Amino acid sequence: MFYFSDLYSYASHYEPTDLFDFLGNPQLAEDYETNCLQLAFMPGAEELDILEDIFWDYAEELGLAYYSFYLPENHGMPNELMAALEAKNYQLASYQVFQSPANLIQPEPIHVDWQEVNDEASFQAYLDFQTPFDQAAPPALRDSRALRYQMAYQNPWISQALAYQGEQLVATWDLIDQGHFLEIDNLTVHPDYRRQGIASQIVALSQEKAAQSANPLLALADIENPSMALFEGLGFEALSLVNRIHRPLDEADAL
Structure with missing residues (x-):
């Protein structure tokens, strides 16, 4: 079984913990697809605040421009978290991880x-x-x-x-x-x-x-x-669905 975290990343910095993995690359400072915390748990509103504090430290060290969190695969988001994301103006994107079948459906041949x-x-x-x-x-x-x-x-x-x-x-x-x-x-x-x-x-x-x-x-x-x-x-077989949330860092967040 393969997971989203198995896929390739352009991160140059990687720090695993029990609760999340941090991935980042200062050369891609505004790339919220690359710079992220991949979470091993679904946070609540208060936990999101704590995660932002943690991410802020990484962002200051590497000069990153966005908060970005990948939520656990195949988990729906609780209403409490959805309300917190809306209040903080987070953007949401969802991705499907696919794996090829043993016998691929062969397309009609074309000359390329x-x-x-x-x-x-x-x-x-x-x-x-x-x-x-x-x-x-x-x-x-x-x-x-x-x-x-x-x-x-x-x-x-x-x-x-x-x-x-x-x-x-x-x-x-x-x-x-x-x-x-x-x-x-x-x-x-x-x-x-x-x-x-x-x-x-x-x-x-x-x-x-x-x-x-x-x-x-x-x-x-x-x-x-x-x-x-x-x-x-x-x-192709759909292996998992993963949600990413992101928003720009704001200097007010550091106060």
């Missing part, structure tokens, strides 16, 4: 040429493709995502790839080798080429790579993202 990102020119093509789509992301994440792409390019365990139809770059994605499983990430298809089976073909190719080492393929999908339907349609 694949190229691994292996030099500065191909990485620049990857970056030029991804950047316009990241403009729709919250401002706090735009710059950090560009830096994460650079970190991935320099990481020998992460493969970045390009998909072409003719000379047209139509999709990009990452495949992360976690040792006992592979993780697909940053799968992006150009809007003009969506609903043509390209994403399904990429997932099938990634599943083949995972099968070569007898490992499963994992994916994380925002529940409001179309990728949910993609993985469900290919027969």
Whole structure:
């Protein structure tokens, strides 16, 4: 059984405790997806105040800009906590962790040429493709995502790839080798080429790579993202649901 905490993180600092794990990276100071406490318990309103005090200390040390907490997987939030989050103007996001089936539903074959990102020119093509789509992301994440792409390019365990139809770059994605499983990430298809089976073909190719080492393929999908339907349609198993809450740090919080 795999969990959200098994998935890849761009954190450079990691501190485990019995009640939470802290993950952070001062290079990604505004990246509330990376800088977080992963909680082992569901807090109440008073416990949330204590957790904010704890997070503040980490934030001061690393120069972080947001509170961010991942709540325990597969747990609903009590009304008391929901009221506290609303009062403090927290934002909520929910994610589904998926695992590939033993026998992937095979998509209709389409002609797409694949190229691994292996030099500065191909990485620049990857970056030029991804950047316009990241403009729709919250401002706090735009710059950090560009830096994460650079970190991935320099990481020998992460493969970045390009998909072409003719000379047209139509999709990009990452495949992360976690040792006992592979993780697909940053799968992006150009809007003009969506609903043509390209994403399904990429997932099938990634599943083949995972099968070569007898490992499963994992994916994380925002529940409001179309990728949910993609993985469900290919027969992926939903392993767990995780909620993240975040809000900007305020100097008033330190008083």
